[in-house]
Amino acid sequence: MIVKITGCILIIGACSYMGFFLGKQYNARFEQIRKLRSSLKMLETEISYSMNPLPEALLKVGSRIPGPVGTLYKYTAELLEKNVGLPMDQVWKAGLYKLSEESSLKKEELDVLDDFGLGLGGSDKEEQLKNFHLIQEHLRIIELNAESDRNKYERMYKTLGVLTGAALALVLI
Amino acid sequence: MSVVFRPRLQEVEAASHKKPPQDILDILPTPLKEIFIKTWDKETGIEEIRLRKKRPLIFRLAKGEVLFHDLVVSNELFENVLRIISKNSIYALESEFRNGFITIKGGHRVGFAGEAVIEKDMIKTQKNLASLNIRIARAVVGCGVEIIPHIIDISNKSLKHTLIVSPPRCGKTTLLRDLIRSISFGIAKYNLAPMQVGLVDERSEIAGCYQGIPQLDVGPRTDVLDRCPKDQGMIMLIRSMGPEVIATDELGSPKDVEAVRQVVNAGIKFLATVHGDSYEQLTKRPYLKDLIAMGIFQRYIFLNKFGAGTWVKDILSCQGESILKHKKT
Numbered sequence: 001m002i003v004k005i006t007g008c009i010l011i012i013g014a015c016s017y018m019g020f021f022l023g024k025q026y027n028a029r030f031e032q033i034r035k036l037r038s039s040l041k042m043l044e045t046e047i048s049y050s051m052n053p054l055p056e057a058l059l060k061v062g063s064r065i066p067g068p069v070g071t072l073y074k075y076t077a078e079l080l081e082k083n084v085g086l087p088m089d090q091v092w093k094a095g096l097y098k099l100s101e102e103s104s105l106k107k108e109e110l111d112v113l114d115d116f117g118l119g120l121g122g123s124d125k126e127e128q129l130k131n132f133h134l135i136q137e138h139l140r141i142i143e144l145n146a147e148s149d150r151n152k153y154e155r156m157y158k159t160l161g162v163l164t165g166a167a168l169a170l171v172l173i
Numbered sequence: 174m175s176v177v178f179r180p181r182l183q184e185v186e187a188a189s190h191k192k193p194p195q196d197i198l199d200i201l202p203t204p205l206k207e208i209f210i211k212t213w214d215k216e217t218g219i220e221e222i223r224l225r226k227k228r229p230l231i232f233r234l235a236k237g238e239v240l241f242h243d244l245v246v247s248n249e250l251f252e253n254v255l256r257i258i259s260k261n262s263i264y265a266l267e268s269e270f271r272n273g274f275i276t277i278k279g280g281h282r283v284g285f286a287g288e289a290v291i292e293k294d295m296i297k298t299q300k301n302l303a304s305l306n307i308r309i310a311r312a313v314v315g316c317g318v319e320i321i322p323h324i325i326d327i328s329n330k331s332l333k334h335t336l337i338v339s340p341p342r343c344g345k346t347t348l349l350r351d352l353i354r355s356i357s358f359g360i361a362k363y364n365l366a367p368m369q370v371g372l373v374d375e376r377s378e379i380a381g382c383y384q385g386i387p388q389l390d391v392g393p394r395t396d397v398l399d400r401c402p403k404d405q406g407m408i409m410l411i412r413s414m415g416p417e418v419i420a421t422d423e424l425g426s427p428k429d430v431e432a433v434r435q436v437v438n439a440g441i442k443f444l445a446t447v448h449g450d451s452y453e454q455l456t457k458r459p460y461l462k463d464l465i466a467m468g469i470f471q472r473y474i475f476l477n478k479f480g481a482g483t484w485v486k487d488i489l490s491c492q493g494e495s496i497l498k499h500k501k502t
Contacts, residue, residue, distance in 0.1 A: 047262075047264055047265075048264075051264065051265045051267070051268075052262075052265065053259065053260040053261070053262035053265045054260060054261045054262045055260055055261075057262075080260070080261065084199050084200075084257065085199070085200075085202065087256065087261070088256075088261040091261075120261075121259075121261040121262045121263060121264065122256070122261070122263055123263055123264065124263060124264055124267065124298070124300070125264045125267060127264075128264045
């Protein structure tokens, strides 16, 4: 009997954890997109007002943004500093690869970021600002969708986890 | 007594030319880097790299130029160099494009020419760049050794107000830099105590400042005001840094004249260069002739081109009399 009860508790626990984990991803993605938007705004200011070159601008933004989004900036800044002559789009791609591994971001927003990287730094201020406006526009829409996804699925996954666990336990008993 | 003027410390110069400068190698993309190393002259180095879009690559050496017929500068190569110089941040160079040059690490200068963007009758920036000129900075340490005794005021243990005169590319700035360095260190041989030097480096040519730090040796007691208009800079230095000597490059605008007068009136010694050929020509130049008429400059140093006989053509006194010929007779 004790064995059965322990088993049930373990199954319910595991399933609930799975549910919570999956649900949390939706929240994390939403938060990260929001951080991306605010960090890009900072980078835009660095470029248009302070006119700092990218290695410095990226490092500044990176030190003010915590989490994987901050790592994107710190990592790219470091790469640029170490490899004089490496093109920005390649450095940015490497940074995005690292970001995709560490964050909950999906291909949709990573692709937008990738496109953005092609134009980063390679033109005058006006062109740079256009590039920033474009990505902010894209990310705003993605952020709205991510928010509604979060509202829809976060609780659903959490309840689903507990319920599946309970159901499994019942069946096995 | 005959005085032979040549940059005496040739072994110093030779040593500094043995290897191509790393700061230049860092900004060159691979194909260019290899050619640069191959062409590097162990004795005189390379003075300039000329990149012009869709035209052959040219290196300028002390002996002449090397033109590469088979290496036409492609858009890609050109943009690559520009990208590396700007640290991937073309937008940050707006004011550099406006001024026409940037000083990179090591004190080397890169000049730009393209299509000027005009706003309200002023150059706002440049776009569609098509020419790059990478000028390799070189400090010839010790080249002013022979000149120093002529510009020292022995009785006052001080310096004479001095003007260095020559056509472009004769080494005016090189000489000025070395004189500044010597004065800033102090010259034991002539019993000249070290002096505080204020340097207004409007075109970043003398000290070659990169992020505010002089990349070429201008001595331990030299304060550099980088990129500052000369007239305002000289007066600012008098107020802020308490210099004993003020040095600057390429005198000539009407505002400079008033500033030089203020410097001299403040009891500060003055050291500068100016474009020109002869004393007669200088006395006809507007603005400058007023200063000469006032007898402000106590020494004029005229230079010949490097390699064309003696480097120093003549040294004149306040009244325009040669003090060199004086000595010979």
